Amino acid sequence: MVAEHVQNAQDPGAALAAIRIIGADTFAPALLAGVALHPQDAEAVALSFTALPPSQEVTPSPPTGPEEPWVMAWRDWATVTLLTALASSAAERVAAPRPAPPSVTDPASGEIADWPAWSVRMGQLSTLALPGLDGPVHDAARAAPLALSRGATRAVLRRDYPTAARIVRWLAWLRADGVALPLDPAPLVEHIGLTSGGDRVALDTAISRRLIVG
Known part of the structure; x- marks a missing residue:
């Protein structure tokens, strides 16, 4: 192909x-x-x-x-x-x-200093959310499922579906990796797939569905 x-x-x-x-x-x-x-x-x-x-x-x-x-x-x-x-x-x-490697936490508080910007940046790296890859970016995702969940929810509420699809893909990858999540990514994936268009969003949601199925 x-x-x-x-x-x-x-x-x-x-x-x-x-x-x-x-x-x-x-x-x-x-x-x-x-x-x-x-x-x-x-x-x-x-x-x-x-x-x-x-x-x-x-x-x-x-x-x-x-x-x-x-x-x-x-x-x-x-x-x-x-x-x-x-x-x-x-x-x-x-x-x-x-x-x-990406920065994950604020050294002073041990938490994500700016989770909206950080989650968007992780979304830009969503092509790494695939089986067969592992490294510092994946470790960053594992360390901050709450920040990714907040970022995905925020993007959906803002109707920024391309960004939401990229961030949710990390949540789907984390679920496939066995990481406990504060929300179920499957309904978000389906919502994004039904309410948005475009080839890039379609590709990200298709990959997320496959990751969730396992």
């Missing part, structure tokens, strides 16, 4: 950029539905990194460094990590260093 998308695109460069943007979700069918990753698809993902190479510098976490490069660095790390796990031969030509 991925290779065909690149081969048939009028602008192959834009198609490769789209793979980089989708990131680790390229592997969602293989990870969640038991569909084998086609070798040509793995090659297409590797080609996207060859054509648009990521920075090899370790990106500091916000607020020490800028947010956008840090988020993209984590997304690239996730894609390369899964490519290595699913198709090691294709991954030999690509590399993406692991960025600095």
Whole structure:
């Protein structure tokens, strides 16, 4: 599917950029539905990194460094990590260093200092909420289910469904990981799926449903 998308695109460069943007979700069918990753698809993902190479510098976490490069660095790390796990031969030509971990707690209080902004930032990293990935971002999610629950609820109440879908996906991942949650993510996923539109929201809610089912 991925290779065909690149081969048939009028602008192959834009198609490769789209793979980089989708990131680790390229592997969602293989990870969640038991569909084998086609070798040509793995090659297409590797080609996207060859054509648009990521920075090899370790990106500091916000607020020490800028947010956008840090988020993209984590997304690239996730894609390369899964490519290595699913198709090691294709991954030999690509590399993406692991960025600095996200901040989780306020050192003074031991709690999330600004949970609205923190939950939105975690939502931007929702492509990491997949089986087969684990690291500092996942540890941050495990350490703050209440902040993620508050962030998801706030986004739904504000009718910011793209943000809600991304944050709820972390809640679905936490449920699949066996973490106790202060709310059930399943009704939120269904509500978002029924009241919002767009391909990105549809993808996030579909992945959340698969994570919740197990």
